[in-house]
Amino acid sequence: MFDPNLINISLQTQPMWEFFAKHGEEQQKAIENNYEILRTIEEHGLGDKNFFGGDQIGVADLVFGMVIHMLAAMEELVGGVKFIKADSFPRLHAWVRHFSEHPVIKDNVPDYTRVVDFLKKRRELYWKSQHNH
Template sequence: MEEVKVVGFWASPYVYRVIWALKLKGVKFEYIEEDIFDKSDLLLQLNPVHKKVPVFIHGGKPIAESMVILEYIDEMWPQNPLLLPDDPNERATSRFWTKFGDDERKHFFGFLRKTGEEQEKAIKDAQNSLKILEENALGEKKFFGGNNIGMTDLAFGWLALCLEVMGEAAGVKLLEHNSFPRLMAWIENFKNVAVIKENRPDQHRLLGYLKGLREMYLSLPTS
């Protein structure tokens, strides 16, 4: 079996997407921690275009971008659980919501970087995106694709991983059970999957990291 490696950063939700996928598939891998604030020559060599983690290495060949990596993993190791469904319509739906999440990502991180009226606008933008998910993506399903965890769940895993901690770092609360009952139920279902529960950053450490990021963003000069 060709060697599998993951170059990542402990707080990156995009790195955890890859770790979760490999763990779900039962694929053994070596994890290499990267300092994203002082990028190594290895990272710059493996991902010269974006210079970001995660980077997935299989048989000495690097692959970048977390969702590209997840599709590669699903094709290379087709054993259950399948991350993308067999049905073409369901597969397209999964890709649609995954792209929606990536397109809306800027709204979810905006409130961490802003204060005052700008933060209020960012909170509303984020909640509008969450409302679209609440009303259109989940229905009465346990996971986005049904009863089993799949690609879309891993793509939105950061909601369960760090949205609440991000809110705490910024002094806001985005999710309330009475406003987002389906999303809140999904978060609990997702967090209770053994692979997810066993592979997530320490929440106290993550809170300290996010508070530091917020302080850094707020100290930057505004244009």
């Protein structure tokens, strides 16, 4: 069961989340930084393997899988941004498919709608806190 209280995302310090919290030029720079991060993950982390550890899901896959699940929700909330496309990141795109179709993952992934709702509220709170400073 997904418990949003267990997730503490620092929108100010984690690069993968910055595009979600920024606007305008800062957001565009964060998007470009994310493409670089994903390029590095694809080339040096995943390589030509099905999963980060080889042929079976490991800890790195679980961690990155949660990041990707949340990233997809953020993309939806921001609109117009799609990071892991088949033409840009073919190996990561294939990894997402392999990972999400695995029975253990498919049966235990957090409810996407709840993730979107949680992140929407988190983003609103972040923006309010920035306007109060």
